[in-house]
Amino acid sequence: MPKRAALYLRQSKSDDEGIERQTERTTALATARGWQVVETFIDDDVTASKPRGPKTAWGRMLAASESIDVVIGVDLDRVVRSTRDLNTLIDHGLMLATVDGEIDLTTADGEFRASMLAAIARFEVRRKGERQSRANAQRAAKGGVPKGVRLKGYTTDGKLLPKEADTVRALFDGFSTGLTLRTLARDYDLTPSTVRTILTNPRYAGRRMYKGEVVGTGDWEAIVTEELFDSVNRRLADPARKTNRTGSTARKHLGTSLFRCGECDDHPTVRTAGSGGRYTCPACRMNRTAAPIDDFVLRLAEARLTQPDALAALTPDLDTDPLHNEHAALTERKATLAGLVADGTMTRADVRDAVERLNARLTEIDRALAGADRPAVMLTEDEQRAGVAALNLDRQRALIDVLMGVHLVRVPRGKRGFDPDTVQVLWKG
Structure with missing residues (x-):
């Protein structure tokens, strides 16, 4: 056979x-x-x-x-x-x-x-792979345009596409003013995941990445500033943003995961439940009708904006320049070390301790800056004339978050109708 x-x-x-x-x-x-x-x-x-x-x-x-x-x-x-x-x-x-x-x-x-x-x-095979990795690392350290899929806003060789670049800037600006990923996706005919991918891509800030690390400054024109990019990404990484526990991607009420329970010591945020729209506390089961509370809070915000110091409340004077400058200097130093490793001058073991110290300090600075990353709620003249009630829900929530903290307490037994005393407002700024 x-x-x-x-x-x-x-x-x-x-x-x-x-x-x-x-x-x-x-x-x-x-x-x-x-x-x-x-x-x-x-x-x-x-x-x-x-x-x-x-x-x-x-x-x-x-x-x-x-x-x-x-x-x-x-x-x-x-x-x-x-x-x-x-x-x-x-x-x-x-x-x-x-x-x-x-x-x-x-x-x-x-x-x-x-x-x-x-x-x-x-x-x-391994020797060829090592040579290719060294070549890629050296090209990244020199700031060359990464190969691969074309990035929205740029040509494949790194030149700006003006219309797409304007869209990218609008996404960063919109998120920084309090618009949600879902709202931005709807406004620009994208998906929320695509918007998030754009907002988290360091190339838009002119940063050259290699294997998840910043290794230098790219030789292409940045679309957004590094300060705006860092601010947006600190907000995206904030655990407090994870408010969707029901599976729905559409917020329908002003205070969902924004208002807090005034009955509990740790003041958890309230959730929305029921088809009629009710705020509930997951800890103590406090239950409140949402509509009159939302209306009351919006009227308070409207009244606050008529006061002379309202502009200062919307744009708090926080001097973050020293922190931003230090962050930029440390990031550049880290990129220099990465470049030395990439070209073979030093090994990863040689720079490990220095990189760990840099990362620790960068984490401290990020935490300090996180408190300054509240949405910048600047109202246009048309918005001021139309009033707070005419703003979309995302803008209203951002405005409330900047102006006040809202705590809800139970309605006294036997009390009928809405009682303003059951909505405790702590003004900010």
Whole structure:
């Protein structure tokens, strides 16, 4: 009985020899040996240096190993690139034949020769990968435009696209003034996840990243300032923003997760429950009708804005320049260390302690700046004329958050109608 042979043909993007030529050469070998080709397995545009799962031709070939005696490939590198792949073939009881010389994996000599060749192939793959990683790190440290998918607002070579750049600026400005991801997504025909992805991409602030670390300043024009980018991302990372526990993405009431319970010592935020709209405390189960409370709070905000010092309350005078300057200096120092590691001047072990100290101080500064990142609620003349009630819900919530803290308490037993004394307001600024 002739041996049952399977042709394994693999081609990656960098290969010069295509599938058609491989088919000719492996078929010729099978014919010369008198073997019967029972099936052909083709992995097109697949690299053997990465795991090949059950859905690949490699995986299907292993699954059919009981009907195969020998695997034929053009050369060893085309079939296996590691001793792990080689051991897989051995475990399945398969012989391996290549156009440049047969390797019989059923013998000790053949297994030894194949193991040596596979180890050499693995060494070459890793050495090539290390060279590529060093080249990528050096290019990143020099500020070059990253390769890959085009970023909204830029061409592939890093030049600004004015209309898209305006949209990106509007997203950052809108979020900084209190608009939610969902509102911004609706206004600019995007998804909330896309908006978040844009707001968290350091390239828009002109920062060059490599493996999650800032390694320098990019040689492209930044769309937003570093201060605005950092402010937006501190707000995005604030755990207090995680207020959606019901699965709904649309807020319908002014005080959901903004107003607090005045009955509990730790003052948890209230939630909205019921189709009629009621504020409830998750701790003490206080229950209040939302509509009259919202109306009362908005009227208080309207009255507050008529007072002479209202502008100062909306734009608190917080001198954060020293912190921002220190943050920028430390970030630049960290990028310099990353560049020294990238070009081989220093190792990661050499700079580990210094980077840890820099990270600790940067964390302290971020915490100090977090308190200054309240939404900047500047009302236009048209908005001032129309009044607070005409603002959209996001703007109303941002305004309330800047002006006051609202605590709700229970209505006295037997009391009918809305009682303003059950809404305790603590003015800010």
